Amino acid sequence: MIEVRDLVVGFGDKVIMNGLSLDVYRGEILGFVGASGTGKSVLTRTILGLVPKRRGTIKVFGQDVDNLTPEARKAMERRWGVLFQQGALFSSLTVRQNVQVPMREHLKLSQELMDELALLKLELVGLKPEVADRYPSELSGGMIKRVALARALSLDPEIVFLDEPTSGLDPIGAQDFDQLIATLQKTLGLTVFMVTHDLGSLYSACDRIAALADGRVIAAGPIETMLKSDHPWLRSYFHGERARHLTAEAGAGR
Numbered sequence: 001m002i003e004v005r006d007l008v009v010g011f012g013d014k015v016i017m018n019g020l021s022l023d024v025y026r027g028e029i030l031g032f033v034g035a036s037g038t039g040k041s042v043l044t045r046t047i048l049g050l051v052p053k054r055r056g057t058i059k060v061f062g063q064d065v066d067n068l069t070p071e072a073r074k075a076m077e078r079r080w081g082v083l084f085q086q087g088a089l090f091s092s093l094t095v096r097q098n099v100q101v102p103m104r105e106h107l108k109l110s111q112e113l114m115d116e117l118a119l120l121k122l123e124l125v126g127l128k129p130e131v132a133d134r135y136p137s138e139l140s141g142g143m144i145k146r147v148a149l150a151r152a153l154s155l156d157p158e159i160v161f162l163d164e165p166t167s168g169l170d171p172i173g174a175q176d177f178d179q180l181i182a183t184l185q186k187t188l189g190l191t192v193f194m195v196t197h198d199l200g201s202l203y204s205a206c207d208r209i210a211a212l213a214d215g216r217v218i219a220a221g222p223i224e225t226m227l228k229s230d231h232p233w234l235r236s237y238f239h240g241e242r243a244r245h246l247t248a249e250a251g252a253g254r
């Protein structure tokens, strides 16, 4: 679904991606990990065309994103949904209006139909219809994430990009959200690209993990691949205190 080859991205004399290659396969949940500031968000934004690259190719749905007419580009944008790191709902819009933002931008639908669709999307992410008329300031952190997910699903995308979707949630809230993503992935046949720091998400929701360090993907594969890696960052990340706890839990669950 996504094919990144030899990507170089930088800001001034600071190089963030230095020959990065990555594949995301159809129907998988790929967890993307890396130390803080290594460029996980920058990669996401580069794939989405929001950050310019210096070299390399990016193909999404088999199409080179550099060789698209404006119409084809717009059509591609309709096939993906994005949940940015801060959730980023518009505070002056109600939940319903927030979910309808991509519909307004890309589709010509009657208000009635958009209202129906918004309620459907809210139901999909486990929110009651009464939430539709509330403002973001009236919602809990977990509800805000769900609304942002409903908005990302607004156009029935094939891929969703989730940038740290469980950050700021308590462990139970995070677990529920992971479960929701896994369920949606299965029922809707989605492909999910998920930037995360959350080891729980990596264990419970992701099919494969890709790890970023020094501007490249240093390892990619199922969790077992990560556990076997000798890379110092991966070792400390996957074999630290919290990781040991999760490994024990996963083992007990089998």
Ligand SMILES: Nc1ncnc2c1ncn2[C@@H]1O[C@H](COP(=O)(O)OP(=O)(O)OP(=O)(O)O)[C@@H](O)[C@H]1O
Binding pocket: 011, 016, 034, 035, 036, 037, 038, 039, 040, 041, 042, 043
């Ligand atoms: N527009 C920009 N201009 C200059 N530097 C930038 C810009 N955007 C990001 N950076 C830099 O690129 C680097 C990678 O940032 P990025 O936000 O992708 O990291 P990250 O891996 O997502 O971190 P975190 O896990 O903390 O969110 C950082 O050093 C950041 O300061």
